[in-house]
Structures are given as structure tokens and as C-alpha cells.
Amino acid sequence: MKRVIIGLSGGVDSSVAAYLLQQQGYEVIGLFMKNWHDDSVTISNECPWLDDSNDAMLVAEKLGIPFQTVDLSEQYKERIVDYMFNEYEKGRTPNPDVLCNREIKFDVFMKIALDLGADYVATGHYCRKGTLHKNGENVYQLLAGVDVNKDQSYFLCQLSQEQLSKSLFPIGELTKPEVRKIANQIGLVTADKKDSQGLCFIGKVKLPEFLQQQLKPKEGIIVEVPKTHEIYNEDIPNFDTVEEKLQYQSKKIAYKTSYGKTVGKHQGAHYFTKGQRKGLAVGGTTEPLFVIDTDVNENVIYTGQGKIHPGLLKKALFVSNDELHWIREDLAINNGETMNVEARIRYRQPLQKATLYKVETGIYVAFENYQSAITEGQFVAWYNNEELLGSGVIS
Template sequence: MSGGVDSSVAALLLQQAGEPIAGLFMQNWADDGSGDCRAEDDRRDAVAVCGRLGIPIHFRDFSGEYWSGVFEHFLAEYAAGRTPNPDVLCNREIKFRYFLDAARELGASHIATGHYARVAGDGGRFRLLRGRDRNKDQSYFLHQLGQEQLAATRFPLGELPKDQVRELARSAGLPTAAKKDSTGICFIGERDFREFLGRYLPAREGEMRTPEGHVVGRHPGVFYFTLGQREGLNIGGVRGFEPAPWYVVGKDVRQNVLYVAQGSDSPWLHSTTLQSETMHWIAGAPPAARFSCTAQTRYRQAEEPCDVIVREDATLEVRFQRPQRAVTPGQSVVLYDGDACLGGAVIATTNAPLELRMRTTAE
């Protein structure tokens, strides 16, 4: 029970199906004194929903585990100039590890969450499938789950569209029916991202350059930007350049340089091949040493046809059939066979022109 409408309706549906259930609220972020943490509001909403449903609710504090298992990695990735995805780690390390263990200690056989995804079992093997509502499908964030977790997990919302979920909540009189969906990184909430990150990673101002070497402005810290970003660059009219928007096309942490170029479809942003870190296979093993499938390199991206080579060290080389925009090291590449999620891995490198140049220079 997160205190949101999705987990509320997941509980409602299980109760209506006659399942014996209890709520479990977890706190993953300790109050840092900023007043921006919504944990108490979410806790109150979770208690109110369980009261409405007439089910018990339990509480667990995983903030220490979250710090060591998710947040320290988040900081290390930003310090290295990459863009991490903490939701993926949170699912693997917290929700489907510590949360699952806590549920079992309470006597539960399964856990259920409000994720928009599905689990299919066949002969003792389990597959992770996309949610029916493709606009809300969250299998991308769940790609690190394995057979043990899927065997013990239910996703009651997997077959439902979001608007029906809210209607079910309204009809049942749940106090979260109209609650706004949470967005962004959970522990940052509504606060300013730069201000928050600056508490942990002191940044240095530096030059913004074009890939050709022209200085067009200054940045407050390369950590604050990601590939393809337009907002926050604050580049005005630059002599010799068209009055067109600028986009981040590269980051050189060692030299403290942020590279920018004009045009959302700049060739500097495109790549056709990526190399991953160690791949996680939901089935426990790849379907073949070489195969074709579809992939996503970011959430809500249209799936893209690709060819996959599984290397001996369990990393991947993924070759796309058409150029991809802003494939970002630190994010995840997630593979699919139709609706079935095969698994995923962190993106290590790409063959984007500027990245290739910086890598060659560093070597």
C-alpha cells in the first residue's frame, strides 16, 4: 500500500476476489528536514484506504536499505556523468526483495503491487508481460525481476486501463480516487533537482561548447544534464548561429565540458549500436547467442527492432535497424519478444559520434 490510487485498487480487486489480504506500507526515504518528503501524506492515505476496505495494515522502514542499495548507486552514476534510473533498482532491491521478505515474515504467500504489468505462468516457469494499457505499461521498470519474484507476485491492474482504475476507486469510495499520480524520482519529490543533487555532489561551473569547439555559454554543473535535454541551458542568441533551440549532445566530466548542438534531431544525438553491462534474463538464460527482438532504451518509447549479440561475459551488443535518438549510458535497454519482457541491462556505451570521439581521446 503506497498511498496511491493504483495500489488502493489492487487491494480492492484482491479483496473482491475473496483473497485474504493485508496492507504493507514501506518508507524508503528518511525525512531530510526539507519538508518536501510526502511519506507522511502517503502513509495517512494508505491507512485510510485500509480502513475503508477493513483490512489490517503493517509498516516497515527500508530507508537504510534504500540508501545503500539505491541512492549510493544513484550518486555514483551521476558523479561518473551517467544518468541512472533509480526506479529499476528500487524494484529489484527494495520492493521485490526486502518488501517481499517482510511480507513472508508476516505470513504472506504472495505480494501484490499496483504496477501495470502481467505475470504468466506455464509449467512452473513465469513470464513478465506488458500491461494491457500500453500508455501505463511498467514492465520496463520491472525487467530485473527473476523467477522467484514473479512466482510470488501478482499485478491485479495488469489487464486494466488507467481510467477504469480510477472509476473503480471512485465507485468504491476510496479516498485516493482523485489523487494525482506521483512523477519523477520518488525521493526528490516536487523540489528542485539541481538544488537536491547539489547537496550530495558539489558541482563546478564550466563551458558549454559545440562539438566543433565553439564556446556558446556556461553550465552550472555537468551532473545536472542528460542527453537530449533542452530545458535549463539558458543559451541566448549566439553570434554566428541560427536562433534555434539548443540540446545537450554530450558530457565530458573529466574536462567539465557540456556539449550542445542545435536541433532536436541533431546527428550528434544518434546512435545505431550500444553495448550493455551484465544482462539480466527473466528466464534465467538468453533465448540464443544471437537473435532479433525489439527493445526500449527509455520508458514509454516505441519498441524498436534490433539484433542482439550475447557476449561471453554476459554483456550485450544491440544493433538497431534504424538510428536511435539520445541513447543514454546509465539508463536501461530492455528487450521484448512481443508482449513478453526478456530482461534488460544498464547501457554502458553507444556509437554516437561525440561519445566515440571522447572515448577515443580518453584512450
């Protein structure tokens, strides 16, 4: 029997995944990851990890599989929380869930599992793994989950061939209602449990309070830039090369306070992110205000009215070489080459037609249509049909 260690999170997805592995004849061991101790920043009164770990234990008991808890809070703080603070401080918006999978679940956790003699590590992610044979070797594919509403392949966009080779995703072929139905049929305590929300492992967090642990509040101004400002109506120059054009399309506008009027105050530009609407506390505008940019050095938030404010829209983005990642290394393009793909810049965004352009310093992703709130620090992932080929951090 092959041994599989599953990350039992105390949710319905990983519970059913464990049951399915058992049905498939694997020797299954459940491991709960405890990654967080500080409950002072969670929104709900209950202590999320304690409830989750109890539920995970009850599921393991019900299935008759061994169960233990591993404390990874030190690595989590170092690799995820510190990284997040660092990114917010720079005025970028990190994606902790993508990092958590790359750094914790499929790295630290996977190493522990392999040391315990596991052949595979399994999780309750809605995605699938494919295997191709190419030049006498196995090539692993990361495929979208069958449930379009729940597909979580985006969160795994930084996995490597090595990590994929040791991974199993038992519920990738199922829809969420099917998963709940199985859980109900076999009487799992997690069958009707709500999906977890908030930061991977920490639970629902008040982000400003969480960030305030390290990033101190600092009063600054909110500036509203009108849609009609001349910066949005510049004449488009003539370009000698495709790269020049892409550079132009992906460049960040350098806003100045003189471009608009001061409409309010805030407690720290690093608490806000592009495209954000809530938390500005500015009323009296015809359309809602959205954050179009933040300047953490000057501590200014730039805003604009309405979802289609030109300050939110862009057609291209750039990923530098050191933040570029191919799951399918065999398909990576070289300098001067292009590839037609479908891409998304955030979880659950419908896939958008795009073209990749590889240049010396990195890769441009040029979209067919304008994208709203392309945000530095977030991940862009590109696909060919159902297969996620690669990803990178938006710079």
C-alpha cells in the same frame, strides 16, 4: 486463504489492487514503505510521504484490512541514493525507479512480507504475469499491461524468476480510467488523486539540489558542436566481423573543446544528461540546444542544435556481462547467437525493432532505426511481443 501483502503507496493504483485481491478471496495486508526523511529537497511544500501514508491508512480502513508502515529509509539510501550519486559522479544517468523495484520493493520489502507469512507480494503496477510449464517446471513471464499508455513492465525489467514467482499485479488487465472508476464506485479517498511524479518514493525532487548534497557545484563551459563537423562525416571503415561493426556503431565519440565554440557556462557537468534540453540557459540559437555529451572529468558539456543533431543519434549500444539480466533465463542466448527482438531505451518509448548479438564480453543491441540520446547508465529492455525477456545497463 492465501495471504498477500500489498505495497500500499497511497495512490489509486495500489488501492484498487488491494480491493481486487480482496474480491479474489485473498487475505490482504497493507504495508506502506517509508523510504525517505529529508524533505528539504522536494519541490512541493507538502511532505509527500506523510500525505501518502495517511491516504494508504484511510484506504486500508475503508477496505477493513490490517495496515502498518515499514521504514526502509536506511536500505533506500544505501542501495538507491548512494548508487545514484555514484553514477552521476561517473557521468552516467541512473534509473532509480528500475533499481527501486529490484532492490527495495521486490527484495527488502518482499523479504519482510515473506517473513510475515505472505504467500505473495502485490503492487499496483500496470503489467501482468504469465506462467508457462516447461520441462516439468513453472516458468514465469513478465507481460506488458493491457493499458498501452500506462504499461510499466519496463520498470520491472530487472526482476528474477524467483521474485516473479511470488509477485501479483492485480491491475495489469485494466486501463487507468477503469481503475479510477472502480475507486470511485467503492468510495476510495484516492480515486481522483493525481499520479505521483518524480523519484520513486521521494516525490518531486529538484535534481540539482538533490545532487548538490554530495556533488559540489563546479563551474565549467558549454560547447556547441555544429552538425556539419567532420567527426560526423568520417568514412566508415570496412569491417572484418559483425562484432567490429557493432563496436564501431556503439562507440562513444571522444569530444574535444576545439570541435565547437563556447556558448555558456554551467555549474557541474554531472547535473546534466544526454538529450537534456532544459536548464542550459543559452539563448540566441536557431534551434534549441540539446546536450549531446558530458565530460565529467574535464567538466565540459557538449551541445548541439536540434533534435536530430548527429551527436544524439546512434544505431547500437552495448551491455556488459555483469550488467546483463534475463528474466527468461531459459531463452538467454549464448556467444555467437543472435535474437530478433523489440527494445526500448527509456520508459514509454514505443518499442523499436532490434537484434541482440551475444559476444564474449556482453551483448550488443543493434536497432533497425537510429535512436536518440542513448544514455549510459539507463536500462535497455527487450521484448518478444508483449513479453519482456531481459534487460541491461547501457555501458
